[in-house]
Amino acid sequence: MGLISRIWGFILKVFDPILGPVTRRLKKIPGLVILIKHLLPIITIFIIMVSIALIWEFLENDKVTNLVSDISEGLPKVGEGQTTSGAPGGTSSNMEQAAKKIHEYVRTNGYTYSLDVLAQTDDELTQVHSLCCATFVYWAAKEAGYKVADAPIHGADRLATALVNNAGFIEITDGTHQAGDVLWYPGEHIEIAAGPGEEVYNCGGDISIRAENDISTSSRGTSNARVYRAPQ
DSSP: OHHHHHHHHHHHHHTHHHHHHHHHHHHTSTTHHHHHHHHHHHHHHHHHHHHHHHHHHHHHOHHHHHHHHHHHHTSOOBOOOOOOTTSSOSOOSOHHHHHHHHHHHHHHTTOEEOSSSOOSSSGGGGTSOEEOHHHHHHHHHHHTTBOOOSSOOOOHHHHHHHHHHHHOOEEEOSSOOOTTOEEEETTTEEEEESSSSSEEEOOSSHHHHTOGGGOEEOSSOGGGSEEEEOOO
8 A cells, every 4th residue: 555655655756746636626625635645545556557558559559560660670780690591501601702602593493584473482492493583582682691672582782781780881982883892773683793894693694594614794884783782
């Protein structure tokens, strides 16, 4: 009873500017003060239960859940050691090595280019034998140990955004690029540089997927690309 009285006293003190005039008027009614004292524990418990219910409803709200999820997804998670089941084993912080491994894997396993039939989960990367340019770069980044998203991204623009926001890739703006850098052509295409020139790892078509030695020449000109480098 002492604890409840103290809690109620604190509530009355905080809301005194609002409740004060009402409380003073109610005290003038005979017997009402005694009745309130007897009901005080019930009123306090009711207020606590209502507060808990409101907090619970707030936490269960989809918008709050999505916000927490978005914040979590937005944190860079680098080098988590994730590999692709069935693909070349091991992880590497080197995007070039990862790109070569994945390109060799799709070339030797008969993958074809598609924008319609694409893997919707990481497990399906080795089950659905078709991919696009963004699927390939996503897969290479995953193989290199970068957490880009929870599922494959099939869109050059969306993937470029996710590489920066989720995996901490950094844009290089001095007009140069090196092996392993991601080359993004906004609204069109995405690939991985095989060196400082025009050679790239690319799955933007059946010809590039079947490229000998897994390297092809950029058809868009690497000087036209925005360059993103994996964090060290």
